[in-house]
Amino acid sequence: MSNRVILDPTSEKKFTSRELLARPTGLSGQTIGLLDISKARGDIFLNQLESRLTAAGAKVLRFRKPTFTKPAPVDLRHEIATKCTLVIEALAD
Amino acid sequence: MHDIADLETRGVPAMFIASDAFVVAADSQSKALGFPSLQRVFVPHPIQDRTDDEMSALADSAYDSIVAAITKN
C-alpha cells in the first residue's frame, strides 16, 4: 500500500507543508551566523558577505562544519541556534 | 538543506547558498524534507577555479537576494 497520500488529521486551519519562520524587517541588531560547509573557496565568499553584513549593522559569527558530506553535528547546530538570530550557510557546488 | 531545515525547527530563520549546479538537488531535497519553501540563492557555476576577486564579486552580486531570504520585505 502506498503511503504517498494521507488525509489531513487536523482542523485544516493551517497549511499542509512546513512554513518558514517569520523574518525580521532588517539586519541591524541581528546576530548572523555564517556557516561554512568547508568546500574550497567558500570562505572567500563568506568573507565578503561578512564585511557587507557588518557594514549593514549586523553582528556576524563564523562557524565551520567538519565535512560537507554530512549534516552539521548536533552540537554545532545547537551552538549556532543559541548564539545567532539568522543563519546563512554556504557554499555548495 | 538538512542543516537549514533543522535550524528553522530550532527557531532560527536560515538560508542556503549554492552554485546553480545544485538547483535540482536542492529542490528535491527540500521536498523530501517536507519543506519545499526552504530559502536558497544560487550563484553561477563554476566555483572552484575562481580567483579571490571573482569570489568577492559573486558574493556582491548575490547579496541583495541573500538579504531578502532572511528578512521580511
Next chain:
Amino acid sequence: MTQIKNPLRDGWTLIVKRECATCVMVVPVIARLVRELPSLTVYTQDDPKFPDGIVSISDADLSASWHADIDTVPTLIFREKGIETKRTVGWLRSEWRELTGIADLGSELPEFRPGCGSMSVDPDVIDKLRVRFGSAVLHSRQIEFASAEDEFEAMFSRGLTDGLPVVPPTPERVMRMLSGTSRLPQEVVAIAPPDLVELTIEKIAINAVMAGCLPEYLPWVIAAVEAICTDEYNIHGVLATTMPVGPVIVCNGPGTRAIGMNSGVNVLGQGNRANLTIGRAVQLIIRNVGGGRPNEVDRASHGHPGKLSFCFAEDETNSPFTSLAVARGFDASQNTVTVFTGEGPRCVVDQLAREPEALAQTLAACLRTVHHPKLPFAFDALLVVSPEHARVFAQANWNRERVLQEIHARLQMAGSEIVRGAGGMAEGVQEAFKDATLPKFRPGGLLLVHAGGVAGLFSSIIGGWVSGSTGSDPVTKLVTA
C-alpha cells in the same frame, strides 16, 4: 457504507464469474433466462467472454458488484422502479423457479449447489475497492508526500504526532477504519474545543488510524470524544490548567471483552492494543483537531505519562460490585465510556487488613492526601480497587455503596487540623473553618472501579481535578455501532 450510485437497472440482473463451478454449471439456465425473461443483464466479473454465447457486460472494475453488495456468485436480482425486490445467491433450483416463475427451470441440473465468493469481497482487493467506490465520501484535504520523503518522518515534521510515530492515515486505511461504524463520515459528532472545530466521524477515523486502532475500536473512540466535548467535561479547562491532569477513560460493558480490552494484570500499564490505542486516538484528536497542544493551550506544569493514553476496562466478570456504568445509571448489558479527569495513578499498599473497616481506614488515609492532606472538598478522585482488596469487602458483604459510604465517613476532616498554618503547612482552609468538619470529597466526588491482576493486595488512587462550573465533571456516554 454510503452508496453513491447503483448502476443496476430495473428488471433482472445476474452477476457471475468464469472461475466459479456453479456459474459454469448454470450456463444452460442463463441461456434460457435470456430467451424467456423480459430483460436480463448479465455482468461478468472476470472473463468478458463468459458465459460463452451469451452477451454480457464486463464488471472487471467490480463497480456493479460493489454497489449491488454482491458477496457470492452467481447472484440473481430483480429491481422494480429503482428498488430491489428479489435476490437469490448460489443455485437453489426451487428459489430460481419461484423468483422467475419458470416452473421447469434447470430440471437437468441438481437441486442445489452453493455459490462462490464474489471477487468484490476478495480480501486482497477490498481496500482498493473501498477507496475506489467509497472515498467520494471523504472530505478531508489530501496531503501528498514527495517521493523521497519518509512518511513517518513527514508526520513528525508536520507536527501531527504526540511525540511517538503514528500510522500514516492513507485513504485505504481511513476507509477501512470507517467500516467500524455505521455512522456517516460527514456526521458532526461534536464541536471540539479549544478551537471549536466541527469534529466529524471522518476526522475521528483519521486520527484513530494514526493511533493504531482497529476498526472495531472506532465506536469507543467516538463515544469518548463525545463525552470529552461536553460542557460538563470541559476539556478546554482540563487542557488549560497548570495541574497535571488529563482525560482518563473507563470502559464498561460486554463490548470491552469483545474487543479484547485489558481489565486485569497491568490494567493501567502498557501492552494492550485496545486500551492504548483508544486512549491515544482521543489524545490525538484533542491535539490535531481541537488544537490542544502542550505549551500552547496545554499549560500543564508537569503533566503525566498517561496524557499519551489513559484508557482501561473495568473488570466486571469477577467483580463483587456493580460496575461504574451501572452506578451511573446504565444497564450492565450496555457499552459505555466514562471520562474522568485525572493524574497518574498512585499505589495503596495494605497487605494485612482482613476486616473491611481496616481496609476502608487505609484507603481513607491514603485518599486524604490527594493533592494535599489539608485540602477538603476541592478535588475528585478515582479509586481502582484490586480483586484481592475487593474480596476483603465482598467477604463482609459490603457492596459498592457501602464501601464508598464507609470511606467517606472516615474522611470527615476536623477544621482545626486543616486550617492554614496547622501542622506547619501553609496550605489549608481559612481560619473561619477551624471549628467545622469538612469532607475530603464532595458528594459523588469519589468514583470506584474494580480492576487489576488477581494477585496483589494493592489498590490505586487516581487523583482528580476540581469539579463543577470551573472544573470538570465525569461524563458517561453510550457506545453505539
